[in-house]
Amino acid sequence: MRLLARYRFFYSYLASVVLVSIVMFRALAVGANSALYRDLYWPLQFVTLVTGYGILLEIMNHVLRPYPGADRFARISGLAAFAAIFCFALIAPRIMPHWSGGTVIEFERDMRCVQAIFISGLLAVIFYYLIPLGRNMKGMMVGYGLYIVTSLVSLAVRSYAGTSFDKIWEIVQPLSFDLSLLIWLVALWSYCPNPVPDHTIDLEQDYEALVARTKSLMDAIRAHIGKAARA
């Protein structure tokens, strides 16, 4: 219950996946090639894709909240990345006529690409500002990140190779999600908050630092005087 309260967006995503799976299972019972299944597949896939962005929001909220500077950097660079992607989406069809974004598969591939860029940017900020991650957050990022990598690569290959890739895709896609579920199961078994560093500097420590600095300066001066005396 504690985990549910702490990671609302993440569990909303999982709930949406479960619900979509139940609906799709019912539709599949009618027939894999039925109109109902075909009509439902991509809209529901899109629902899970959108709720997946909630995981990114969850990660940003939990990991960067104690660090206003890093949070600001991540938000501004996220907005810049979004603007760049938006401009690219407008310009790409004009400068690269072969670049297709027309089919549903290509649309999902592009959306996964945006997620991959956002996660990579977020990880770059985390690495650069030496932000520590707890087990829960690390697992959430690794699990979702792996799923995005697999989805992105398989969707890109599928849109390039066509239906001949479908057999591999049907195996790889569920396997990667199972792997992510396994990672989440281990990482989110119990609540483990993110470590928060102590950035307050109190007077005693300042005094100690001052004493240490003065001592080292005194030693340096003593050594210089000794050298001068010997010369």
Next chain:
Amino acid sequence: MISLIFFLCIGALLFFCLFFLARRNPQTEGSSTALVDARQALNTLQTGLLPVGLVQRVFAKEDWDYVRSETPRSIHELFMDERKGIAVLWLRQVAEQIGNLRRFHRGAARHYAKLNPRVELQLAVSFAALTGACRALQVLVYLGGPYVAPHMVGAVANAAARACRMSEESIAFLNAARMGVLAVQRSHLAAR
């Protein structure tokens, strides 16, 4: 094909990021001792490693000219080896202290709500360029001797001095901010 390569590259980038994340040590960094380390690093750089006189002395070609003209060949090799050792050590120390300053800056800047991403990017590039130049110079000195790239030594020393000035400003800012907090705490205590 271009779109396929593009998406594969993005996928590979994220995969490597996740790989490094999985291997990362979860310890916390950026505690209050970082400020003390930064001050010491700054002090070491400004007073111990970067004074113009010292840099000129370590890389002085006149010393080599003098030794070459006045001493036998066996002394030349000894002098060159020792001077090379000193130069490599100097570069290693400069790189290490710059690393300390960079760590301190990142540890402190992440808490600063008015952080300027453009300045942060400039700083990141400056620090990376400086560390890269130090490493490159270490290799050059190790392979070609201490007098192989005199201009580069000067450039590294100047860039390091610039980085010191920037870090000095950020430490001064932290001191001022902390003093403000202490003043507020003191006024609260007095009010009670």
